[in-house]
Amino acid sequence: MTAIDAHSKGPILPDPRSRDDPAATPALSIEGISHSYGTRRALIDVSFAVAPASFTALLGLNGAGKSTLFALITRLFGTQAGRIGIFGHDISLAPGEALRLLGVVFQSRTLDLDLSVTQNLLYHAALHGIGKREARLRSDEVLTRIALADRACSKVRDLSGGQMRRLEIARALLHRPRLLLLDEATVGLDVKARADILGHVRQLVIEQDIGVLWATHLFDEIVPGDDLVVLHQGRVLAHGPVENIIADAGARDINSAFMRLTGAAVDPGSPAS
Structure with missing residues (x-):
């Protein structure tokens, strides 16, 4: 099936004008990325960009x-083919500069359950070379922002699932990245916790000008106005504003657009698996 692309077909990594206009540089640029596990092709010529x-x-x-x-993107795997840039820094050529601008929340929990909330944050800060006094200030700041200041001394294992996820987001923001991957x-998480987490991340985009790439298999986490990348069997089938993808697919909503693009029958708001 031919990919639908609501954006231009120009180069993904920034052109020379980006040096004069920082806003023209993508927060994340994915250009021609392919990756295989032996004979199995996991990604096939994937290209898209995330704006700041x-x-x-x-x-x-x-x-x-x-x-x-x-x-x-996070360099856990080496790039086999293609290029990845974070605010113009090629992750293969300048990984230090690129990764300093990146915060990540992985699907699997990576908190130390036997440390306190604050101890988890301070440990992360030390890994990023943030001094103790500054780390303490930043920890207090992010815990207040995510409404966990009253749990600063609690062990992580005593938090709810939603609180743990909010803590992971706070930890990812501690070194003040400009791009956040989730x-x-x-x-x-339950419905309320899901809504709280998603609302918090969307607010970060507005309040802190952070670029966000939100990976999901749930249709109800996508709203009109979002930029959307549809990835299926390792290929990008569509990329652009949600409204454009729905219209180009001749569909009534994102669920039916997804079904037309992929041939998958999935109920809206349910796990697409």
């Missing part, structure tokens, strides 16, 4: 290649 201070949803079934793409951040 914007919310982009990466929608795909479980196994579509979302987590593989995140592993490549891989299935609401998995395992």
Whole structure:
């Protein structure tokens, strides 16, 4: 099936004008990325961009290649083919500069359950070379922002699932990145906790001008006005504003547009697996 692309077909990584106009540089640029596990092709010529201070949803079934793409962006896997840029820094050529601008929340929980909320944050700050006094100030700041200041001394294992996820987001923001990646951040949470987490992330885009790539398999986490990338079996089938993708697919909503693009029958708001 031919990919639908509501954006231009120009180069993904910034052109020379970006040096004079920082806003022209994508927060994240993915250009011709392919990746294989032996003979199995997980990603096939994937290209799209995330604009600064914007919310982009990466929608795909479980196994579509979302987590593989995140592993490549974060350098957990080496790039086999193609280029990845973070605010113009090629992650293969300048990984330090690129990754300093990046915050990540992975699908699997990575908190130390036996440390306190604050201890988890201070440990992360130390890994980023943030001094103790500054780390304490930043920890207090992010805990207040995510309404966990009253749990600062609590062990992480005593938090609810939604509170743990909010803490992971706070930790990812501690070194003040300009791009935030979230891989299935609401998995395992109840409806209210999911809405709270998603609302918090959307507010970060508005208040802190952070670019966000939100990977999900849930249709109800995508709203009109979002930029959307549809990833299926390792290929980008569509990229652009939600309204454009729905219209170009001749569909009535994102659920039916997704079904027409992929041939998958999935109920809206339910796990696409």
